[in-house]
Amino acid sequence: MNFLIRAATKNHCRDIARMITELAVYEKMQDQVKISSGELERDGFCQNPFFQCLVAEVPQEQKSKDGFTVVGYALYFYTYSTWKGRSVYLEDLYVMPEFRENGIGKGLLSTVAKVGKENQCVRLQLAMRNWNTPARDFYAAKGAQDLTVSEGWHFLRFDGECLDNLAKEAPHD
């Protein structure tokens, strides 16, 4: 199958938003998707973008049954390790089910790795659910280590009301 991986442009945001929703459906969390293509355009294509994105495209004659030629994406951003410096964090990697098993996922991941390397990043991190066995197998084959298991790292979050409450108590000048 012919496919091309390249940096997303503003025009891709509608397709990216569509696929974000598809991935959320797979993770059984579709009601949690609150942002639209408008926010993606604003946050990904401003002067200091909050994320970077790659898209995978197929030629017209190979378009999906619904007529889409943008069939996969990888959304990532730069993070920082106080031990090692610049890192890449892969937030989302998704290929539409009908286009899998053609090397597109691998192509996307390799391109993120290449971009990271060009920007002197020392590692790539990502998170996934413990039940997502296909994803775990995919990344394990590329050498990913589960740091939650091996080093006991847990993800924590402050959001909604408790974030607001904390913020209200901050000192004012």
Add this chain to the structure above:
Amino acid sequence: MANFILRTAEPKDVCDILRLIKELAKFEEMEEQVILTEKELLEDGFGDHPFYHCLVAEVPSDQRTSEGYTVIAFAMYYFTYDPWIGKLLYLEDFYVMEQFRGFGIGSQILKVLSETAVRTRCSSMHFIVAENNKKSIEFYKRRGAADLSYEEGWRLFAIDKERLMKMSAK
């Protein structure tokens, strides 16, 4: 004691920030893993495109440590992105020197970070903590943090430089 100020880190603070990073790494029994240098911290935090932001806590000169330090705590953070809800604030490191604990410095830092998160339109503040760090987990849970690894099954994965180079060469 209780006099301290919280301020945004400046280029001159990189030496203190690296010192505190190493102290925290020592506490986590991982001191030899810190390979970052002052030069990298300077370039990466204070160049055209900062990879991180930093808050420091400073005490007056008369309360300096026995080695003469007045910068006694720091928090390093950056902005990340959740494709479902948008901008997030990610807290990478957060440390108060042992002799200055119990005075509310950590609490104040967390509040200032939360205010930054809200002001910059972030939906939440994320961070990781080692499961054997019970004290830190309690500190955060008391303030309303949710443990997503426990509640939602999230696991953190990493692919190191060597493997990245192999992948990108293909």
